[in-house]
Amino acid sequence: MKALIAGVNIALTASLAAWTMAADDINAVLQNSFVAKNQATMDRLERDAVQTACSAPRGMLLDNDMLASLRAERLAAVVLPADGEYLGDWQRGAEVAGNGRGLQSSDDPAQPNGGNCYACHQLAPDKVAYGTLGPSLTGYGARGQSEAMLQYTWTKLWDTHAYNLCSHMPRFGAQGILTEQQLKDVMAYLLDPASPVNQAAE
Numbered sequence: 250m251k252a253l254i255a256g257v258n259i260a261l262t263a264s265l266a267a268w269t270m271a272a273d274d275i276n277a278v279l280q281n282s283f284v285a286k287n288q289a290t291m292d293r294l295e296r297d298a299v300q301t302a303c304s305a306p307r308g309m310l311l312d313n314d315m316l317a318s319l320r321a322e323r324l325a326a327v328v329l330p331a332d333g334e335y336l337g338d339w340q341r342g343a344e345v346a347g348n349g350r351g352l353q354s355s356d357d358p359a360q361p362n363g364g365n366c367y368a369c370h371q372l373a374p375d376k377v378a379y380g381t382l383g384p385s386l387t388g389y390g391a392r393g394q395s396e397a398m399l400q401y402t403w404t405k406l407w408d409t410h411a412y413n414l415c416s417h418m419p420r421f422g423a424q425g426i427l428t429e430q431q432l433k434d435v436m437a438y439l440l441d442p443a444s445p446v447n448q449a450a451e
Protein backbone atom coordinates (compact mmCIF):
# COMPACT_ATOMS: atom_id res chain seq x y z
CA MET A 250 0.00 0.00 0.00
CA LYS A 251 2.82 2.37 1.00
CA ALA A 252 4.56 1.68 -2.26
CA LEU A 253 1.37 2.40 -4.11
CA ILE A 254 0.92 5.75 -2.34
CA ALA A 255 4.55 6.66 -2.99
CA GLY A 256 4.06 5.76 -6.63
CA VAL A 257 0.95 7.92 -6.89
CA ASN A 258 2.83 10.79 -5.23
CA ILE A 259 5.68 10.56 -7.70
CA ALA A 260 3.21 10.47 -10.59
CA LEU A 261 1.38 13.52 -9.19
CA THR A 262 4.57 15.50 -8.62
CA ALA A 263 5.73 14.66 -12.11
CA SER A 264 2.43 15.70 -13.64
CA LEU A 265 2.45 19.00 -11.73
CA ALA A 266 5.96 19.75 -12.97
CA ALA A 267 4.77 18.92 -16.47
CA TRP A 268 1.80 21.24 -15.95
CA THR A 269 4.00 24.12 -14.81
CA MET A 270 6.05 23.79 -17.98
CA ALA A 271 2.93 23.38 -20.10
CA ALA A 272 1.42 26.49 -18.46
CA ASP A 273 4.38 28.57 -19.68
CA ASP A 274 3.93 27.20 -23.18
CA ILE A 275 0.22 27.87 -23.07
CA ASN A 276 0.83 31.47 -21.97
CA ALA A 277 3.28 31.98 -24.81
CA VAL A 278 0.82 30.53 -27.32
CA LEU A 279 -1.95 32.78 -26.00
CA GLN A 280 0.22 35.90 -26.04
CA ASN A 281 1.38 35.19 -29.58
CA SER A 282 -1.99 34.27 -31.02
CA PHE A 283 -4.32 36.80 -29.37
CA VAL A 284 -4.66 39.87 -31.56
CA ALA A 285 -5.70 43.05 -29.76
CA LYS A 286 -8.54 44.78 -31.56
CA ASN A 287 -10.60 47.80 -30.50
CA GLN A 288 -11.80 47.31 -26.91
CA ALA A 289 -10.47 43.72 -26.76
CA THR A 290 -6.94 44.65 -25.62
CA MET A 291 -4.11 42.37 -24.44
CA ASP A 292 -5.08 42.90 -20.80
CA ARG A 293 -7.93 40.45 -21.48
CA LEU A 294 -5.27 37.74 -21.03
CA GLU A 295 -4.36 38.84 -17.51
CA ARG A 296 -5.90 36.72 -14.77
CA ASP A 297 -6.83 38.08 -11.36
CA ALA A 298 -6.26 36.08 -8.15
CA VAL A 299 -9.62 34.28 -8.39
CA GLN A 300 -9.14 33.34 -12.04
CA THR A 301 -5.62 32.11 -11.33
CA ALA A 302 -6.80 29.90 -8.45
CA CYS A 303 -9.79 28.63 -10.41
CA SER A 304 -7.70 27.81 -13.49
CA ALA A 305 -5.43 25.45 -11.55
CA PRO A 306 -5.35 22.01 -13.13
CA ARG A 307 -7.85 19.48 -11.86
CA GLY A 308 -6.37 17.52 -8.97
CA MET A 309 -3.93 20.24 -7.88
CA LEU A 310 -4.41 20.83 -4.17
CA LEU A 311 -5.20 24.45 -3.32
CA ASP A 312 -5.01 25.92 0.16
CA ASN A 313 -8.52 26.08 1.65
CA ASP A 314 -7.72 29.14 3.76
CA MET A 315 -6.52 30.97 0.65
CA LEU A 316 -9.73 30.05 -1.22
CA ALA A 317 -11.91 31.10 1.75
CA SER A 318 -10.17 34.44 2.08
CA LEU A 319 -10.50 35.10 -1.68
CA ARG A 320 -14.23 34.41 -1.40
CA ALA A 321 -14.58 36.65 1.69
CA GLU A 322 -12.75 39.42 -0.17
CA ARG A 323 -15.19 39.21 -3.06
CA LEU A 324 -18.18 39.26 -0.68
CA ALA A 325 -16.83 42.32 1.16
CA ALA A 326 -16.39 44.18 -2.14
CA VAL A 327 -20.05 43.83 -3.25
CA VAL A 328 -21.73 47.23 -3.67
CA LEU A 329 -25.44 47.22 -2.82
CA PRO A 330 -27.73 49.76 -4.57
CA ALA A 331 -26.96 53.27 -3.28
CA ASP A 332 -30.63 54.14 -2.66
CA GLY A 333 -31.56 50.77 -1.14
CA GLU A 334 -33.96 50.04 -4.05
CA TYR A 335 -33.27 46.67 -5.64
CA LEU A 336 -36.03 46.46 -8.19
CA GLY A 337 -36.24 48.40 -11.46
CA ASP A 338 -38.36 47.82 -14.54
CA TRP A 339 -38.83 44.20 -15.66
CA GLN A 340 -39.52 45.21 -19.26
CA ARG A 341 -36.12 46.88 -19.55
CA GLY A 342 -34.68 43.92 -17.63
CA ALA A 343 -36.04 41.55 -20.29
CA GLU A 344 -34.03 43.45 -22.90
CA VAL A 345 -30.85 43.27 -20.83
CA ALA A 346 -31.33 39.53 -20.19
CA GLY A 347 -31.86 38.80 -23.89
CA ASN A 348 -29.04 41.02 -25.18
CA GLY A 349 -25.85 39.10 -25.92
CA ARG A 350 -23.87 42.06 -27.27
CA GLY A 351 -21.07 43.92 -25.52
CA LEU A 352 -17.32 43.87 -24.80
CA GLN A 353 -16.35 42.07 -27.99
CA SER A 354 -14.02 43.72 -30.48
CA SER A 355 -16.90 44.11 -32.94
CA ASP A 356 -19.19 45.81 -30.37
CA ASP A 357 -19.54 49.58 -30.03
CA PRO A 358 -18.31 50.46 -26.48
CA ALA A 359 -20.66 53.46 -26.49
CA GLN A 360 -23.66 51.09 -26.50
CA PRO A 361 -24.82 49.49 -23.22
CA ASN A 362 -23.71 45.88 -22.68
CA GLY A 363 -26.20 43.04 -22.44
CA GLY A 364 -26.38 40.38 -19.69
CA ASN A 365 -26.72 37.43 -22.10
CA CYS A 366 -28.57 35.51 -19.37
CA TYR A 367 -30.33 33.26 -21.92
CA ALA A 368 -26.96 31.93 -23.06
CA CYS A 369 -26.85 29.94 -19.81
CA HIS A 370 -30.33 30.05 -18.20
CA GLN A 371 -33.92 29.34 -19.06
CA LEU A 372 -36.01 32.32 -17.86
CA ALA A 373 -39.39 33.18 -19.46
CA PRO A 374 -40.97 29.80 -20.27
CA ASP A 375 -42.19 30.95 -23.71
CA LYS A 376 -38.61 31.55 -24.91
CA VAL A 377 -37.41 28.35 -26.51
CA ALA A 378 -33.75 29.23 -27.16
CA TYR A 379 -31.63 29.07 -24.03
CA GLY A 380 -28.44 27.50 -22.73
CA THR A 381 -28.28 25.03 -19.86
CA LEU A 382 -24.87 25.73 -18.30
CA GLY A 383 -26.76 27.44 -15.44
CA PRO A 384 -29.94 26.24 -13.70
CA SER A 385 -33.40 27.22 -15.00
CA LEU A 386 -34.59 30.47 -13.40
CA THR A 387 -38.21 30.08 -14.58
CA GLY A 388 -40.55 30.96 -11.69
CA TYR A 389 -37.67 32.56 -9.72
CA GLY A 390 -40.10 35.17 -8.30
CA ALA A 391 -41.78 32.47 -6.19
CA ARG A 392 -38.88 32.89 -3.76
CA GLY A 393 -40.40 36.24 -2.76
CA GLN A 394 -38.88 39.64 -2.09
CA SER A 395 -37.57 39.42 1.48
CA GLU A 396 -34.48 41.56 2.24
CA ALA A 397 -32.43 38.34 2.37
CA MET A 398 -33.68 37.23 -1.06
CA LEU A 399 -33.06 40.68 -2.60
CA GLN A 400 -29.52 40.81 -1.18
CA TYR A 401 -28.76 37.23 -2.21
CA THR A 402 -29.88 37.81 -5.80
CA TRP A 403 -28.14 41.19 -6.06
CA THR A 404 -24.90 39.72 -4.73
CA LYS A 405 -25.13 36.76 -7.13
CA LEU A 406 -25.47 39.20 -10.04
CA TRP A 407 -22.90 41.71 -8.75
CA ASP A 408 -20.17 39.13 -8.17
CA THR A 409 -21.03 35.45 -8.38
CA HIS A 410 -17.57 34.61 -6.96
CA ALA A 411 -18.71 36.00 -3.59
CA TYR A 412 -20.75 32.80 -3.10
CA ASN A 413 -19.22 30.29 -5.46
CA LEU A 414 -15.56 31.13 -6.00
CA CYS A 415 -15.12 29.31 -9.29
CA SER A 416 -18.59 30.04 -10.71
CA HIS A 417 -18.82 30.22 -14.50
CA MET A 418 -21.23 33.15 -14.38
CA PRO A 419 -19.97 36.62 -15.38
CA ARG A 420 -19.42 39.19 -12.58
CA PHE A 421 -21.84 41.75 -13.88
CA GLY A 422 -21.35 44.49 -11.26
CA ALA A 423 -17.79 43.84 -10.13
CA GLN A 424 -16.51 43.96 -13.71
CA GLY A 425 -18.68 46.87 -14.81
CA ILE A 426 -20.50 44.75 -17.41
CA LEU A 427 -23.93 46.04 -16.33
CA THR A 428 -24.76 49.39 -14.70
CA GLU A 429 -26.55 49.65 -11.36
CA GLN A 430 -29.78 50.54 -13.22
CA GLN A 431 -29.45 47.56 -15.58
CA LEU A 432 -28.91 45.28 -12.57
CA LYS A 433 -32.06 46.65 -10.92
CA ASP A 434 -34.01 46.03 -14.14
CA VAL A 435 -32.75 42.44 -14.35
CA MET A 436 -33.64 41.97 -10.66
CA ALA A 437 -37.22 43.02 -11.51
CA TYR A 438 -37.24 40.65 -14.48
CA LEU A 439 -36.38 37.80 -12.08
CA LEU A 440 -38.55 38.79 -9.12
CA ASP A 441 -41.55 40.88 -10.26
CA PRO A 442 -44.69 38.69 -10.19
CA ALA A 443 -45.81 40.42 -13.44
CA SER A 444 -42.58 39.47 -15.28
CA PRO A 445 -42.87 36.75 -17.97
CA VAL A 446 -40.26 34.77 -15.96
CA ASN A 447 -43.02 34.21 -13.39
CA GLN A 448 -45.92 33.40 -15.73
CA ALA A 449 -46.99 29.86 -16.49
CA ALA A 450 -46.15 28.75 -20.05
CA GLU A 451 -49.10 29.16 -22.46
Ligand code: HEC
Pocket residue numbers: 346364365366367368369370382383384386402405406409413415416417418419421435439
Ligand atom coordinates in the same frame (compact mmCIF):
# COMPACT_ATOMS: atom_id res chain seq x y z
C1 HEC B 1 -21.81 31.92 -18.86
C2 HEC B 1 -22.99 31.40 -18.23
C3 HEC B 1 -23.88 32.29 -17.40
C4 HEC B 1 -24.42 33.52 -17.74
C5 HEC B 1 -24.19 34.32 -19.02
C6 HEC B 1 -25.30 33.87 -16.65
N1 HEC B 1 -25.27 32.92 -15.68
FE1 HEC B 1 -26.34 32.90 -13.95
N2 HEC B 1 -25.45 31.15 -13.37
C7 HEC B 1 -24.61 30.41 -14.16
C8 HEC B 1 -24.26 29.19 -13.46
C9 HEC B 1 -23.33 28.10 -14.01
C10 HEC B 1 -24.95 29.20 -12.23
C11 HEC B 1 -24.97 28.10 -11.16
C12 HEC B 1 -23.63 27.90 -10.52
C13 HEC B 1 -23.25 29.07 -9.68
O1 HEC B 1 -23.93 29.31 -8.67
O2 HEC B 1 -22.31 29.75 -10.02
C14 HEC B 1 -25.69 30.46 -12.21
C15 HEC B 1 -26.50 30.86 -11.16
C16 HEC B 1 -27.36 31.95 -11.20
C17 HEC B 1 -28.28 32.33 -10.15
C18 HEC B 1 -28.47 31.61 -8.82
C19 HEC B 1 -29.48 30.51 -9.03
C20 HEC B 1 -30.14 30.02 -7.75
O3 HEC B 1 -30.83 28.99 -7.85
O4 HEC B 1 -30.04 30.65 -6.70
C21 HEC B 1 -28.96 33.44 -10.58
C22 HEC B 1 -30.05 34.19 -9.85
C23 HEC B 1 -28.45 33.76 -11.90
N3 HEC B 1 -27.47 32.85 -12.25
C24 HEC B 1 -28.90 34.81 -12.67
C25 HEC B 1 -28.34 35.20 -13.90
C26 HEC B 1 -28.77 36.36 -14.65
C27 HEC B 1 -29.93 37.26 -14.28
C28 HEC B 1 -27.95 36.46 -15.74
C29 HEC B 1 -27.90 37.55 -16.78
C30 HEC B 1 -27.78 38.91 -16.30
C31 HEC B 1 -27.03 35.32 -15.69
N4 HEC B 1 -27.29 34.59 -14.55
C32 HEC B 1 -26.06 35.04 -16.64
C33 HEC B 1 -24.12 30.75 -15.41
C34 HEC B 1 -24.42 31.93 -16.09
